[in-house]
Structure formats: structure tokens, C-alpha cells
Amino acid sequence: MMADDNTEQTKTAGQMPAMKPVVDVAAETAKMETDKMWVIMGPQHPFSHGLWTLKIKVDGEIVTDAEPIVGYLHRGWEKEAENRPYPKIIPMADRLCYAASMTYTHLYCMTVEKALGIDPPDKAKYIMIIADEINRLQSHLMWLAAVGTDLGNFTVFLWAMREREYWMDMNVRLCGARMTTNYPRIGGVRNDTPELFDRDIIRCTEHFEKAVWDIIGLIDDSSIYVSRMKNTGILTPEQCANLGITGPALRGTGVDFDLRRDDPYSNYDQIDFDVPVLKQGDSYARYMVRVEEMLQSCKIIKQAMAKVRALGKNAPYRLKVPSNVPAGRHFAKLEDPRGESMMYLISDGTDKPYRLKVRSPIFVNVSASRELCMGCRIADVPAIMAMIDMCLGETDR
Amino acid sequence: MVYSSILDWVNFPDIMANPYYPFETYNLPYDISQKLWEIIGGTIAWLINLLFPGNPVSEWLVCDMTVNFFALIIFMIVVFLVVFIGILISLWEERKVLGRTMDRRGTMVGMKGFLQCVADGFKTFMKEDTQPRKVDRMTYMWTVSLVIGTSMLIACMIPLSDRWYVVNYNTGLLLIMGLFALAPFFILVSGWSQNNKYSLIGGMRAAEMMISYEIPMLILIATACLMAGTFNIGGIVQAQYDTMPYFIPQCIGFVTFFVCANAEAERTPFDLAEAESELVEGWQTEYAGMKWGLIMLADYMRGYVSCAMITILYLGGWNLPFIGDLNNYVPELVFLLKTWLVFFAMIIVRAALPRVRTDQILNLGWKVFMPLSIINLVIVLLLKMGGVF
Amino acid sequence: MSPIREYDSSWEGDIENKLTEKFGDKIKFTGQEIRRVYAHVERDAIFDVCKFLNDELSFEHCANVIGVDMKDYMQVVYHIDSYTTYKGECVELTVDVPNDDPHVKSVSSIWGGANWNERETWELFGIVFDGHPRLERLLTPETYEFFPFRKSYKLRGWE
Numbered sequence: 001m002m003a004d005d006n007t008e009q010t011k012t013a014g015q016m017p018a019m020k021p022v023v024d025v026a027a028e029t030a031k032m033e034t035d036k037m038w039v040i041m042g043p044q045h046p047f048s049h050g051l052w053t054l055k056i057k058v059d060g061e062i063v064t065d066a067e068p069i070v071g072y073l074h075r076g077w078e079k080e081a082e083n084r085p086y087p088k089i090i091p092m093a094d095r096l097c098y099a100a101s102m103t104y105t106h107l108y109c110m111t112v113e114k115a116l117g118i119d120p121p122d123k124a125k126y127i128m129i130i131a132d133e134i135n136r137l138q139s140h141l142m143w144l145a146a147v148g149t150d151l152g153n154f155t156v157f158l159w160a161m162r163e164r165e166y167w168m169d170m171n172v173r174l175c176g177a178r179m180t181t182n183y184p185r186i187g188g189v190r191n192d193t194p195e196l197f198d199r200d201i202i203r204c205t206e207h208f209e210k211a212v213w214d215i216i217g218l219i220d221d222s223s224i225y226v227s228r229m230k231n232t233g234i235l236t237p238e239q240c241a242n243l244g245i246t247g248p249a250l251r252g253t254g255v256d257f258d259l260r261r262d263d264p265y266s267n268y269d270q271i272d273f274d275v276p277v278l279k280q281g282d283s284y285a286r287y288m289v290r291v292e293e294m295l296q297s298c299k300i301i302k303q304a305m306a307k308v309r310a311l312g313k314n315a316p317y318r319l320k321v322p323s324n325v326p327a328g329r330h331f332a333k334l335e336d337p338r339g340e341s342m343m344y345l346i347s348d349g350t351d352k353p354y355r356l357k358v359r360s361p362i363f364v365n366v367s368a369s370r371e372l373c374m375g376c377r378i379a380d381v382p383a384i385m386a387m388i389d390m391c392l393g394e395t396d397r
Numbered sequence: 398m399v400y401s402s403i404l405d406w407v408n409f410p411d412i413m414a415n416p417y418y419p420f421e422t423y424n425l426p427y428d429i430s431q432k433l434w435e436i437i438g439g440t441i442a443w444l445i446n447l448l449f450p451g452n453p454v455s456e457w458l459v460c461d462m463t464v465n466f467f468a469l470i471i472f473m474i475v476v477f478l479v480v481f482i483g484i485l486i487s488l489w490e491e492r493k494v495l496g497r498t499m500d501r502r503g504t505m506v507g508m509k510g511f512l513q514c515v516a517d518g519f520k521t522f523m524k525e526d527t528q529p530r531k532v533d534r535m536t537y538m539w540t541v542s543l544v545i546g547t548s549m550l551i552a553c554m555i556p557l558s559d560r561w562y563v564v565n566y567n568t569g570l571l572l573i574m575g576l577f578a579l580a581p582f583f584i585l586v587s588g589w590s591q592n593n594k595y596s597l598i599g600g601m602r603a604a605e606m607m608i609s610y611e612i613p614m615l616i617l618i619a620t621a622c623l624m625a626g627t628f629n630i631g632g633i634v635q636a637q638y639d640t641m642p643y644f645i646p647q648c649i650g651f652v653t654f655f656v657c658a659n660a661e662a663e664r665t666p667f668d669l670a671e672a673e674s675e676l677v678e679g680w681q682t683e684y685a686g687m688k689w690g691l692i693m694l695a696d697y698m699r700g701y702v703s704c705a706m707i708t709i710l711y712l713g714g715w716n717l718p719f720i721g722d723l724n725n726y727v728p729e730l731v732f733l734l735k736t737w738l739v740f741f742a743m744i745i746v747r748a749a750l751p752r753v754r755t756d757q758i759l760n761l762g763w764k765v766f767m768p769l770s771i772i773n774l775v776i777v778l779l780l781k782m783g784g785v786f
Numbered sequence: 787m788s789p790i791r792e793y794d795s796s797w798e799g800d801i802e803n804k805l806t807e808k809f810g811d812k813i814k815f816t817g818q819e820i821r822r823v824y825a826h827v828e829r830d831a832i833f834d835v836c837k838f839l840n841d842e843l844s845f846e847h848c849a850n851v852i853g854v855d856m857k858d859y860m861q862v863v864y865h866i867d868s869y870t871t872y873k874g875e876c877v878e879l880t881v882d883v884p885n886d887d888p889h890v891k892s893v894s895s896i897w898g899g900a901n902w903n904e905r906e907t908w909e910l911f912g913i914v915f916d917g918h919p920r921l922e923r924l925l926t927p928e929t930y931e932f933f934p935f936r937k938s939y940k941l942r943g944w945e
Contacts, residue, residue: 046673159500
């Protein structure tokens with residue numbers, strides 16, 4: 001713009017050849033360019049849900065570069081696991097992700113079961129499906145709450161947290177703990193479903209299917225909410241796959257991929273559910289995918305509960321397993337609420353793993369924050385990063 | 398007057414008879430403060446006169462000029478206290494209503510949670526007054542004092558009725574609006590002086606925002622004044638009492654002004670300058686302790702002024718329709734109740750909406766509010782020309 | 787992106803054939819399961835194998851780059867997924883890296899998702915990824931001069 005104006009001026013001024021411009025306009029304009037500055041958001045910043053830093057380079061309000069910094073919570077989880085017997089890793093796996101602890105424990109148990117070459121009873125598998133979906137709902141509701149605060153509205157936060165409490169209660173009914181549950185076991189689950197659990201969970205599901213629309217209505221009916229999320233943080237499916245982004249963020253760009261359906265584990269292939277996919281690839285699509293996933297989770301819970309009930313009260317739910325795992329290499333994958341999580345186990349015949357590697361979805365997702373945030377405004381950064389749904393326990397491990 | 402009774406000293410003369418009476422019409426807070434001084438000063442004068450009969454000090458304490466002087470000092474305190482308590486009530490109202498909309502109880506400390514305001518005041522007062530080392534000290538302190546000072550000044554300058562006012566100029570409304578629009582400048586300078594990137598961006602945003610809502614707002618005020626035919630606040634209220642509250646003919650203007658007033662008070666859909674999710678606390682980041690507490694209070698004062706402006710310009714001020722002379726009893730309370738009602742609407746807006754983005758508020762200001770305020774102006778002009786008002 | 791297909795039991799054989807055809811004895815297949823192919827690749831061929839997987843076989847997602855300390859030598863394990871042609875298929879590639887020359891070619895120019903995984907593997911195991919755009923410490927402090935996940939590093943320090 002500026003350059004064009006200058007050339008026009010010089011053209012009109014060109015009628016007077018003797019006059020030499022006193023000021024070199026182009027050079028002055030270049031000098032007047034605004035200074036870019038690095039704004040460091042974190043590690044203690046309202047937008048970073050956890051302990052991480054996002055350095056953004058801003059030109060006025062526009063983000064021109066971004067660099068995530070993680071590692072404040074690095075505990076050496078994998079090294080710690082190498083020095084523990086297999087059953088003692090279960091409570092540690094709970095601590096990987098505080099928002100959906102049971103998915104990681106489930107993943108760990110699946111990996112060891114694979115290494116042992118055993119197949120847990122059907123009942124345990126269905127109970128774990130229920131537990132996984134309860135945790136997915138908890139995690140997604142916590143994410144929904146965070147979306148509210150990141151966009152500057154506190155009502156959504158409290159309403160979503162209120163709904164999350166019901167699912168927490170379901171966790172308590174199932175295994176006695178709210179967050180770090182210590183429930184799955186290698187070869188099954190710790191205990192059978194308690195009495196009247198089926199009644200409670202169906203009630204909870206039905207209540208949730210109604211109540212979630214209050215929160216969704218508050219967001220979707222508000223043009224400010226929608227306009228804040230639409231057309232921000234856009235990625236193409238090719239970019240998304242290449243950057244290793246998985247989970248709802250991937251499905252929001254139009255890649256139709258869900259490990260529960262495309263690489264089924266623990267009887268997910270016996271259950272009928274849809275995988276929500278949207279093509280827009282912006283924050284709003286990611287939001288819609290997650291909301292739809294919550295409703296699908298309710299569907300899955302109802303079906304899995306029916307299967308558990310059909311198996312009867314006396315069906316086995318846990319196998320006896322040896323403490324030593326035969327030497328070998330095995331890995332298992334699981335659709336975490338946030339993406340594809342994976343554990344890779346090398347066993348050497350002893351009762352301790354030789355190497356246990358955790359693939360955390362967010363560790364890879366957050367590495368793409370530069371591509372996500374480029375060109376947006378500062379106000380969009382929390383909105384975009386909220387759609388990644390940060391959880392630092394698993395990122396830093 | 399030797400050994401005279403106390404009633405010789407405390408005798409409550411007519412305030413209008415005082416030659417130094419500073420107002421033209423009857424002023425209730427001045428009346429109260431003069432009577433208070435009569436009690437205090439008269440008692441002191443009587444006591445001194447008991448000890449030293451016929452001394453000049455006692456005479457001086459109750460002479461017209463002294464009474465006027467001390468009455469004015471008490472007047473300031475009375476006016477400020479009433480406004481201050483009104484603002485604390487609106488703060489309490491926000492906490493309770495916001496709590497209920499969010500499915501929680503709100504504050505619970507004493508008197509249905511009202512004493513939480515007092516507790517917060519004590520807490521911020523007790524806090525250590527820290528100051529970052531690399532700030533530009535003078536601007537850092539002065540700008541925040543000016544933000545708080547102007548907010549407090551305009552909050553006190555809002556008349557509560559035709560007998561409860563501080564100034565009664567014919568251009569009183571313009572004066573209030575002028576002071577009201579000053580704060581973004583101080584915020585900009587303050588953000589610059591703090592040597593903090595968040596504050597800088599917050600200050601820039603305050604300036605950016607101001608150019609988007611200020612102009613439609615001033616047009617709307619001019620429209621209301623045009624309809625009433627005066628810039629005098631009392632005149633505008635009286636004109637509404639004579640015809641009808643202006644939110645009926647100017648319904649477009651009423652809604653637009655409500656949104657603009659939200660932006661002027663920097664309340665949640667428009668609190669870009671202190672957007673806590675990305676800018677920590679925006680331009681207030683480096684202010685700690687009592688400074689921060691006063692800034693929060695100033696925010697509520699600006700909220701109160703916004704609501705009061707809406708009440709004056711569109712809701713008929715301190716008068717209620719259809720009740721005739723009953724309006725003369727407690728117009729101040731009517732005014733405050735109306736203000737709190739408007740504030741209630743602002744709280745609901747805050748509970749329901751997230752924060753807008755900087756480019757969105759610029760778009761909103763120039764592409765939506767501006768045409769709407771012009772349309773409103775045209776409607777008013779047509780009504781005026783048609784002789785309806 | 788190429789069209790999506792439902793799972794077919796011939797996929798694993800298909801992938802093995804294509805890879806063997808292209809790379810011959812540089813790649814050695816060690817196992818096969820439903821939706822899983824396990825292979826052992828020579829160190830100098832890993833970049834070409836990965837490029838072939840990405841460009842020709844549409845394995846567009848690098849899930850994981852894992853370092854393993856086998857005491858006598860090191861290993862790097864890659865898990866590569868396909869979203870389109872072989873939907874849900876996962877190829878595991880294992881590369882042996884000698885202890886005295888822990889270098890392997892970086893695949894982060896093929897998959898952006900491998901970037902941080904390689905950084906992590908470098909900082910924890912000391913395996914250098916040649917051609918990586920930014921091989922810096924990520925999880926551990928920058929002052930660390932050792933590689934904490936090696937087997938020689940015990941929980942209480944070097945032994």
C-alpha cells in the first residue's frame with residue numbers, strides 16, 4: 001500500500017526534474033516499521049493450563065512467530081518405570097494425565113497383556129470401555145470449561161465443571177476414587193461393577209445428554225463465541241497429518257481417523273458409534289468435534305453397560321497373571337481424549353520392564369503451535385491453544 | 398451571650414438565607430451537612446463559651462462564613478459516602494447475581510455477603526505496596542491516581558435528584574462525559590510507563606477501543622440532548638417526565654448506548670485492556686496492593702456512572718411515571734434503584750458473553766454502532782420536526 | 787490424499803512386497819500382525835525407506851521416534867501410520883545404531899511430527915539426528931551434559 005502511494009507521488013513530482021527528494025521515503029517507511037517483540041506467555045500465565053511457556057513474537061497484535069517450551073514437569077517417568085515391577089507401574093500410569101487418568105492405566109495394562117500374550121475377559125474389556133468413556137467425558141468437560149475461561153467467560157467454566165462432577169461421582173462409584181483411580185489391572189480390572197452401578201450410570205448419561213445442551217447453547221447461540229473460534233488456527237489435513245496432530249484436532253480438519261474404529265482395541269469393534277469429522281479445520285471445527293464426541297461417548301457407555309449386564313453377575317473380570325513377562329517387544333495404541341497415545345514396551349524376562357516409552361499426543365500436538373498460531377491475533381492464541389487441550393503431566397512425563 | 402443555653406448556638410437556620418450559600422436551588426446534601434456542622438460546631442462553641450464567656454472564637458464558629466466553609470467539607474464527605482456505599486452495593490450485587498447465574502452462591506461473609514467488600518478492602522489495604530524497579534515512577538503513580546481520581550470525581554458528580562447534586566451547570570452532561578472519556582489516555586500512558594509488555598499491549602488496546610465506541614456514544618448523548626433541548630441533566634430528566642422516558646422513542650439508541658456504556662466501563666464483553674486470558678491483567682499487571690484495590694473500585698465507579706448515564710438519558714432519571722407528587726419523597730432512592738437495575742442487565746451480559754477481539758470491536762464500533770446512532774438521530778430529528786416532542 | 791479403503795488382510799503382504807522390491811536386503815521383516823508390520827532397516831537406508839513410505843505408500847503420520855539403549859548398541863524405533871491408503875496400518879521400523887557413532891539421519895524433514903520426538907530421543911539417549919533443524923534440549927535443563935535415559939545412568943547417577 002505504502003509503496004504504491006510513494007511511486008505515485010514520485011511520478012507527479014517527476015515533472016520537476018531539478019528537485020531531488022530531500023527524504024528517501026522508502027527508507028523512512030522501512031525504518032518506521034513497528035518493532036516486533038517477544039511476549040512470553042507462561043509458565044505462570046492464565047492461559048497455560050499447566051506449567052508450560054509459549055513465546056510469541058508479535059507485530060502489534062499479530063503473531064508472527066511462536067515457540068512452545070515444555071519440560072518444567074519432566075519427572076523421568078520412563079526411567080522410573082524401568083526400576084519398578086510391572087504391577088507397581090499402574091498407579092504411576094494414573095499420574096500421567098490428571099484429567100483422564102484411566103486411559104493411560106488402561107493403555108499400560110493393554111501393553112503388558114499383549115506382552116504376556118493373554119486376553120482379558122470380555123467383562124473387563126467392556127468395563128474398561130465404560131471407564132475410558134467416563135474419563136473421556138471428564139476430560140472433554142474440563143476442556144470445555146477451559147474454553148470458557150480462555151475466551152473470557154466464567155459461566156461456561158462453572159457449568160461444565162458442574163456436569164463433570166456427575167462423572168466424577170461415577171468414577172467414585174466404580175472404583176472409589178475421583179481422579180487417580182488405580183482401577184485397571186494387568187489381566188482385567190480390580191473389581192466388578194458395584195451394585196446398582198448400571199442404574200446410576202444410565203441416569204447420569206441421560207441427565208448429561210440433556211444438560212450438555214445448556215452449555216452448548218450458551219456457546220453456539222452467542223455470535224461472539226462463534227466468531228472468536230471461526231477461521232482461527234486453520235490447518236489443512238495434509239499439514240495436520242504431517243505435523244503429527246492426532247485426536248479431535250485431526251478430525252476437525254477432515255481426516256476420518258479414530259483408533260477406536262480403525263484399529264480397534266478392547267472390544268470397541270463390538271460397539272456401534274460414529275466418528276465425528278468436520279472439514280473446516282479451524283478452532284470451531286475442533287470444538288464441534290469434541291462436543292459431538294461427548295454425545296457419542298454417552299452412546300458407547302449405554303451399549304457397553306448393556307453388554308456388561310448381559311454377561312451376568314458371575315462372569316469373570318480378572319485373570320491371574322505371572323509376575324515375569326517374557327522377553328519381547330510390544331506396543332499398544334489407544335484413542336486418548338486428546339489424541340493417539342501409545343506405549344512401547346521392551347521386556348527382558350524379568351519382573352521389570354527393560355524400556356517403557358509413552359507416546360503422548362499433546363507432546364506432538366503442542367510442537368505444532370507455531371503453525372497454529374502464525375498470523376492470528378494475540379487474543380486468538382488462548383482460543384487456539386485451548387483446542388489442543390493441554391495436559392502437562394503426559395507431555396513432560 | 399453569657400451562660401446561654403445550647404439552643405442559642407445550635408438553631409438550624411434556613412440554609413438559603415446564608416449569604417454564602419453556594420447553590421441556586423435547594424440542595425439536600427448541603428442542608429444535611431450544614432445541620433451537621435450546626436450540631437458539631439454549635440456544641441463546641443457552647444462549650445468554649447461556658448469556659449470563656451463572650452469569647453470571639455465561639456462567635457466565629459457559628460458565623461455564616463465559617464458554617465459555609467465547614468458545611469462544604471462535610472458536604473464532600475456526605476456526597477462521597479453515599480456514592481461509595483451505592484457502588485459497594487452494586488459490587489455486592491454483581492457478586493451475588495453473577496454467582497447465581499454460574500450456579501454458585503457468591504460471597505457469603507456477613508450481611509448476605511455484603512461484608513466481603515469490607516474484607517477485601519482491608520485485605521488490599523494491608524498488602525505490601527510493591528513497585529517494580531524499572532517502571533517510570535512518576536507516570537506510573539500519576540496515571541493510576543488520575544484514573545482513580547477522575548472516576549471518583551464523575552461518580553460523585555452524577556446528580557441523584559434535582560435536590561442532590563454537586564454541580565448544576567447547563568452543560569453538566571458534557572462535563573461528565575469529558576471526564577469520563579479521559580481514562581483511556583491515562584491507561585495508555587500507564588501501560589507505557591510500566592515497562593511490561595502485557596501492560597503496553599493493554600494500554601494500546603484501551604486507546605484502540607476508545608476510538609471505536611466514543612464517537613457513537615457522543616452522538617447518542619447529543620441526540621438525547623437534542624430531544625430534551627438542553628444539556629442540563631435536570632432539564633433532560635424533567636423533559637422525560639413531561640413527555641415519556643426516552644427509551645421508548647429512542648429504542649435503537651437505548652440498546653446501542655447500553656453496549657457502548659459497557660465498553661466505556663470496560664466490562665466483560667469489552668474488557669480488552671485487561672484481558673486476563675492472554676494479557677494476565679492487561680494494563681493493571683504491575684499494580685499491587687491498595688493501588689490495585691482502588692483500580693478495581695474505579696472500575697465499579699465507572700460501571701456505576703455508565704448505568705447512571707443510561708438512567709438519566711433513557712429511563713427518566715429519578716422520576717417514576719404515573720405517581721405524580723409521590724416523586725418528591727425519595728427520588729434519590731428511585732434513581733439508585735434504577736441504576737442498580739441497569740447494572741443488573743450489565744451483570745447478565747457479563748455472565749453470558751465472552752470477550753470480543755480488538756478487530757471485532759473496531760468493526761462493531763464503526764460498522765454497527767455508528768450507523769445505528771445516526772439512524773437514531775434521524776428518527777429523533779423527524780420526531781422533532783413532526784412536533785411530537 | 788488418496789482414497790480410503792477398508793481393512794484388507796492382504797495389506798501387510800502388499801507393503802512388505804513393495805518395500806522389499808525397492809530396498810532389497812537393506813530391509814528385513816521380523817513380524818506381521820493384523821494392521822502391524824515389523825521391520826529392521828539398515829542405518830543408511832532409513833531416510834530413503836521413510837521417504838518411500840511417505841511419498842509412495844501414503845504413510846503420512848509419524849507417531850513415534852523411540853530411542854532404546856541395548857547396552858552394546860543403541861536402537862531407534864519408528865512407528866509410522868497411514869490414514870488413507872492403508873487406513874490404521876502401522877509400520878514399525880527398527881534401526882541399530884552403534885554406541886561409538888550414534889548418528890542417524892533425521893526424518894523431521896519428511897514428517898514435522900518427528901521433530902520433537904527426535905529432539906527428545908537426542909537429549910535422553912544422545913542419538914544424534916543428522917539434518918535435524920534444531921537439536922536442542924527440550925525436557926531437561928540446557929546445562930545437562932549427560933544423557934539420563936541411557937542404561938549406564940543409574941537412578942542415582944553414573945556408575
